[in-house]
Amino acid sequence: MDFAFDARTEELRAQLLAFMDEFVYPAEAVAEEQRAALASPWDTPAVVEELKAEARRQGLWNLFLPDAEYGAGLTNLQYAPLAEITGRSPHLAPTALNCAAPDTGNMEVLAQFGDDAQKKQWLEPLLAGEIRSAFAMTEPEVASSDATNITTRIERASDGTDDYVITGRKWYISGAMNPDCKIFIVMGKTDPDGTDIRRQQSMVLVPRDTPGVTVKRAMKVFGYEDHYHGGHAEVFFDHARVPVSNLIGEEGGGFAIAQARLGPGRIHHCMRLIGMAERAIELMCRRAVSRTAFGKALAQQGVVHNWIADARVTVEQLRLLVLKTAWLMDTVGNRGAHAEIQAIKIATPRAVVDIIDRAIQLHGAGGVSQDFPLADLYAGARTLMIADGPDEVHQRSLARRELKKYL
Structure with a gap:
């Protein structure tokens, strides 16, 4: 088994990591300041448009679309580590790269099922980030x-x-x-x-x-x-x-189109969730080495060791499962990877919520404040236990699939 990323993935990872450090993370505070001055809270801060222009200039654009005619032509396995990186700044990075839901799923639907007129009128401006x-x-x-x-x-x-x-x-x-x-x-x-x-x-x-x-x-x-x-x-x-x-498509085809749309959407969410967990671990570690309680740094407290170690083990497990799922989607299709898609949809939000919750606990009052991204990350991760099908629906389906082997 070869766990290494291919050359193109490594190149894009390096490029995207540099883009995050140079442009995205510094823009987080700027975007909040600009939003406070907007006439409507739903208007887009200027810095977001600047990020989009820079991402497009660098070729970090529409990375999610495997169809080379419309997107970057990456496989799910190639896109997975890139989506993880964007999950570290889930509000800005996916939008900057034109890889944000729900547009991603809608573009996939139009690319796969839309006719020429629909693609011209709606897909093209979506791909361009104009609407x-x-x-x-x-x-x-x-x-x-x-x-x-x-x-x-x-x-x-x-x-x-x-x-x-x-x-x-x-x-x-x-x-x-x-x-x-x-x-x-x-x-x-x-x-x-x-x-x-x-x-x-x-x-x-x-x-x-x-x-x-x-x-x-x-x-x-x-x-x-x-x-x-x-x-x-x-x-x-x-x-x-x-x-x-x-x-x-055709009348009566809505359910099938929805299933085709939601499969990639679920793995994209799980990819970004891993990035959210990595951001939480980073914040947890930085907090632990910078704060003292009862005469010792938090980083010297046994319970903090447990939280950090458990978080690291969990993220490594989740990443392998998500990468396996991406590989299966590429090799046997979404239907062939159905059980694994359900497994990551069950496992990833639940585990990431727990990691973020520990990071919040370590930050004390700061963890639930607007001064750190943790509360916002928690809300996003917890919501994904409901969005794209609640966990219990996926558990029901996965259990039935497992039980069929014995009936």
Whole structure:
């Protein structure tokens, strides 16, 4: 077994690490200062646009897309350590590289399932970082952990026009508060009475300025509004009309498209989570060697030794599992790597939450303050135990797969 990264990955890692040190980490405080002076908290700080321009100049752009026609042409295994690095500054780095959710998943959907006109109108400006997007799937009135429950309707217009009429209520729609968000990918039911519950759903493109589309309010996550990623919104679709040509793929293909979208999204989240854990370990160690309590440096306290050692072991385990999953996705496809994708989705957020929690504890009051990134990292990591399918759904599916061997 060869655990070394290939030459291209090593080159990009070195380039990205230098980019983080020279541009991203110094920009974190600058972005917060600039945001405080903005007319709207959802506007983008100037330094973020500067980071995007520099990343594009250096060729650190669209690294997530394996399709060389649209992206960097990297495999999942090549992209994994790069995504980990961006996870160390999860608000700025992914956006700077045009590798931030939900745009990444939406670009993957358009690249894989969009027609030529849809790619021209929406994929190209997304790839260029000129606009942002949102993915509207989760609903407040149903258990959205089961995507077949969604109630939003996508119906053919009854007046003879070649339109769809969309009616429904969505929430926690990532990116929708960003004024640069110009397009929604909306999942709803075109055939609610169909016998195959996985063929009832479809996906359509709905421009933000479509009459009947109302971004009602920002949804907070542990008190945070997540301004850098465009927030999370509650959105109403009140008989919003779009041309039938805005359908992505075919009618009834929405569930399959969602699964194709979420597979890469889950591993991307886990890659970045490892970077978040590494940032937490670094902060924990720096704190431990700089603070004294009861006559000894925190770094000399046995319990602190345990926290740091356990965190290191955990991160190394997680990284190997994520890299194995990336390798399987490259070699046998997302379907062949399904069990491993579920395993990392279960294991990684849970473990990273624990690491960040220990780092918060070591920082005392500072850990829960705005002076350190730990509270924000905790909120992001804890949310990923719910996002892209709650842990329990993945545990249920993984256990069934395991039990099949014995039935």
